[in-house]
Amino acid sequence: DVKVTQSSRYLVKRTGEKVFLECVQDMDHENMFWYRQDPGLGLRLIYFSYDVKMKEKGDIPEGYSVSREKKERFSLILESASTNQTSMYLCASSPLRAGNTIYFGEGSWLTVV
Amino acid sequence: AQTVTQSQPEMSVQEAETVTLSCTYDTSESDYYLFWYKQPPSRQMILVIRQEAYKQQNATENRFSVNFQKAAKSFSLKISDSQLGDAAMYFCAYRSTTTSGTYKYIFGTGTRLKVLA
Numbered sequence: 643d644v645k646v647t648q649s650s651r652y653l654v655k656r657t658g659e660k661v662f663l664e665c666v667q668d669m670d671h672e673n674m675f676w677y678r679q680d681p682g683l684g685l686r687l688i689y690f691s692y693d694v695k696m697k698e699k700g701d702i703p704e705g706y707s708v709s710r711e712k713k714e715r716f717s718l719i720l721e722s723a724s725t726n727q728t729s730m731y732l733c734a735s736s737p738l739r740a741g742n743t744i745y746f747g748e749g750s751w752l753t754v755v
Numbered sequence: 756a757q758t759v760t761q762s763q764p765e766m767s768v769q770e771a772e773t774v775t776l777s778c779t780y781d782t783s784e785s786d787y788y789l790f791w792y793k794q795p796p797s798r799q800m801i802l803v804i805r806q807e808a809y810k811q812q813n814a815t816e817n818r819f820s821v822n823f824q825k826a827a828k829s830f831s832l833k834i835s836d837s838q839l840g841d842a843a844m845y846f847c848a849y850r851s852t853t854t855s856g857t858y859k860y861i862f863g864t865g866t867r868l869k870v871l872a
Contacts, residue, residue: 672857673857673858673859675859675860677862682764682864683864684761684846684862684863684864684865685846685862686862687859687860687861690857690859692853692855692857696855698853698855698857698859700859730798732800734800734860736858736860738857738858743790743802743805744790744848744850744860746799746800748797748798748799749798749799
């Protein structure tokens with residue numbers, strides 16, 4: 643089974659803190675994604691990566707950055723956390739082959755106070 | 756830009772009955788994939804069903820089937836013999852090809868399904 647692991651399920655951070663959300667997948671997938679989930683807004687793509695050190699902006703990249711130094715690991719960084727970044731963050735991965743599905747981690751609940 | 760629209764924020768169905776969740780999308784691509792994902796209270800996203808656009812035949816997985824209308828850009832999910840365990844948030848998703856030649860997945864806003872005993 644594909645396993646996408648997000649290191650933290652629940653985090654509480656203060657405004658202005660630098661926050662790291664870590665994600666690891668064990669299936670050698672080329673693509674990795676970070677989404678944000680908010681009620682009524684569904685899943686919105688923040689950033690994605692199709693190879694080591696390669697990244698592309700999604701629909702809502704402002705206030706976020708990412709890092710992919712190894713194929714299996716994709717980190718989401720909030721340089722200076724703000725209260726409007728309180729949300730559920732979902733990491734996902736997929737292989738590059740056409741048609742394959744996207745596999746999700748269990749999510750990280752981030753509260754910024 | 757591709758978009759995915761789910762116009763029903765919430766639906767209810769009686770146990771053992773049938774319910775249909777709606778999804779429309781907008782794209783200029785001719786070949787693509789569509790998905791339905793289920794998110795139960797545990798928040799773990801689970802693939803329900805997948806449809807390849809070039810296939811005319813509607814996908815089916817046990818009690819779950821789709822009605823794929825390519826010309827109308829419609830992709831609805833039918834759940835037959837609804838069970839209490841089907842209660843969840845359902846997301847429709849579209850796999851889009853990016854300018855770099857890779858893929859990204861665009862999701863709708865979701866439909867919360869309640870199953871009444």
